[in-house]
Amino acid sequence: MTAVVRTNASLIWFVLCGLTVVSWALGVDHGLGEGHHLPASLAIFAVAIFKVRLVGLYFMELKTAPRVLRGIFEGYCVGLLGLLIAMFVFA
Amino acid sequence: MTDVIGVPRSAGGADRNTSEPSPRHVPGEPGIWVLLFGDMMVFTVLFTVYLHQRGARPGLFAESQGALNRTLGATNTLVLLTSSILVVFATRALRRPELRYLARPLTLGGAAVGSCFVAIKAFEYHEKVAAGITPSTNEFFMYYFVLTGLHLAHVIIGLIVLTVLSTLAGKPEPTSTHMAFFEGGACFWHMVDLLWIVIFPLIFLVR
Numbered sequence: 001m002t003a004v005v006r007t008n009a010s011l012i013w014f015v016l017c018g019l020t021v022v023s024w025a026l027g028v029d030h031g032l033g034e035g036h037h038l039p040a041s042l043a044i045f046a047v048a049i050f051k052v053r054l055v056g057l058y059f060m061e062l063k064t065a066p067r068v069l070r071g072i073f074e075g076y077c078v079g080l081l082g083l084l085i086a087m088f089v090f091a
Numbered sequence: 092m093t094d095v096i097g098v099p100r101s102a103g104g105a106d107r108n109t110s111e112p113s114p115r116h117v118p119g120e121p122g123i124w125v126l127l128f129g130d131m132m133v134f135t136v137l138f139t140v141y142l143h144q145r146g147a148r149p150g151l152f153a154e155s156q157g158a159l160n161r162t163l164g165a166t167n168t169l170v171l172l173t174s175s176i177l178v179v180f181a182t183r184a185l186r187r188p189e190l191r192y193l194a195r196p197l198t199l200g201g202a203a204v205g206s207c208f209v210a211i212k213a214f215e216y217h218e219k220v221a222a223g224i225t226p227s228t229n230e231f232f233m234y235y236f237v238l239t240g241l242h243l244a245h246v247i248i249g250l251i252v253l254t255v256l257s258t259l260a261g262k263p264e265p266t267s268t269h270m271a272f273f274e275g276g277a278c279f280w281h282m283v284d285l286l287w288i289v290i291f292p293l294i295f296l297v298r
């Protein structure tokens with residue numbers, strides 16, 4: 001069982017859980033005061049896309065996938081972050 | 092290509108008898124990635140539409156968001172992450188003949204933890220309906236029910252996929268086709284996790 005659990009993905013799972021708690025704390029009470037939701041929200045989006053990337057690279061094993069497949073995924077992450085932030089700020 | 096996993100293959104074939112995939116290995120059948128990226132694009136369009144509508148009525152969306160239970164949303168994220176890592180472990184176990192006996196219980200464990208998402212979501216929906224909140228309450232809740240409902244449908248499909256994968260995981264000598272099917276199904280489940288990682292902050296947190 002140790003051989004199955006001893007993998008980078010286990011470490012990534014801890015990071016993902018930690019980031020989830022950070023995002024939740026930022027969303028509930030970001031500590032920046034009323035009227036300062038924008039920086040907290042942008043940080044939450046950035047953390048979310050970072051988490052998406054970690055899931056793709058380590059859980060879906062795209063880190064060792066052919067460059068084209070990995071490139072499409074990396075492009076999706078960058079595009080999604082840009083789109084979310086642009087729509088959130090300018091829509 | 093129906094050679095048994097664990098038996099060395101001839102030149103040109105990927106060696107899957109290791110704990111880690113070979114360099115430049117496509118997880119699952121290549122075709123599954125068309126489905127996965129297609130699904131991700133559909134959700135991306137929905138995210139864009141949601142943010143566009145939010146931009147038109149930011150006050151209504153922020154006020155309505157206050158009625159959501161953020162703790163349940165975060166709990167569901169942890170549930171899906173835990174389910175996903177169990178499926179990662181199952182995939183690793185399936186690749187190694189001496190650990191293959193762990194693949195089925197780990198896959199079923201992933202499905203059991205994943206089913207907690209459905210139970211929590213059912214409780215959350217019940218909470219809303221009991222408070223008189225439905226999709227017709229306002230625009231925010233229409234998008235809340237559509238986005239989370241569509242994702243919930245993916246979770247249920249994913250749980251069915253995991254159940255099918257558990258039977259594959261129980262095979263003593265899976266073929267490379269079985270392995271590719273298992274990897275593809277596992278990637279679908281991880282995509283369900285990935286989508287929730289965006290939906291949770293989008294609907295529940297940012298304002």
